[in-house]
Ligand SMILES: Nc1ncnc2c1ncn2[C@@H]1O[C@H](COP(=O)(O)OP(=O)(O)O)[C@@H](O)[C@H]1O
């Protein structure tokens with residue numbers, strides 16, 4: 001493996017007596033998307049701030065783009081772009097003026113700054129709005145402007161802190177597409193999110209952060225495999241058939257009386273499916289629909305982040 005774009009070892013950070021990061025290790029391969037997934041307050045923003053040199057860790061070591069955070073912070077800063085959880089856009093000035101301000105901060109010569117700003121505004125579909133005060137932009141437009149501003153310095157490593165929180169579904173998909181394009185262009189992206197679906201959709205690897213620690217790390221598939229047991233779902237249209245089936249499977253099924261569906265722990269193997277079908281045959285009932293579900297990231301997340309959460313062997317619907 002080549003040197004990771006981001007590598008952290010034993011990062012710790014406390015505010016007062018509150019431990020926010022309690023020994024965090026991360027390795028993000030170059031040219032990949034890495035999702036730091038965790039609920040509110042998990043320490044995601046703190047981790048991003050440390051790795052982007054905005055805050056110093058109490059302990060631990062990290063390199064970003066091969067540069068040590070402690071000794072080479074200015075080199076790290078030159079290699080990265082950061083889009084914070086809270087917008088860096090100045091609403092009082094126009095989109096173009098925001099961009100030119102960033103170009104100045106990066107000491108781009110005037111003409112080059114203007115060219116870069118214009119190109120990025122075009123790329124993020126903001127040309128028509130470029131002359132309007134950013135305060136008039138929609139949430140999705142502001143977020144696109146934020147990312148455009150981050151890209152002015154042409155960073156190879158990009159930190160996106162909750163890039164889609166608060167966006168409507170269309171803007172969210174738009175942002176996903178932007179992130180995919182950044183990576184297709186060779187950038188490395190570390191994003192934070194509270195959304196499993198987003199991590200599943202975008203990330204090559206996911207780390208689940210909870211209580212200041214990484215409680216699981218791997219590809220989306222690896223994380224899903226850590227959780228035992230999928231389930232089969234039987235759907236009926238005839239209430240009588242539904243009742244017969246739920247009686248026959250009384251010991252095994254969680255029922256949803258309104259939807260006329262039964263959920264039965266089942267690993268989806270031929271053996272377990274046949275056993276289920278045999279029991280239905282013996283009871284003389286036929287389901288209108290049988291579907292097999294592998295555990296999804298929701299199951300993983302709940303199992304990993306809430307110690308009182310039942311493992312999926314205990315179905316979510318009420319158990320009879
Ligand atoms: N500057 C700070 N001073 C005191 N506490 C902080 C500060 N920044 C973050 N925290 C606390 O650290 C915890 C983690 O915060 P944060 O990293 O923002 O989590 P996340 O981004 O995952 O929601 C929270 O309990 C938060 O209140």
Ligand SMILES: [Mg+2]
Pocket residue numbers: 044045046085161162
């Ligand atoms: Mg945050």
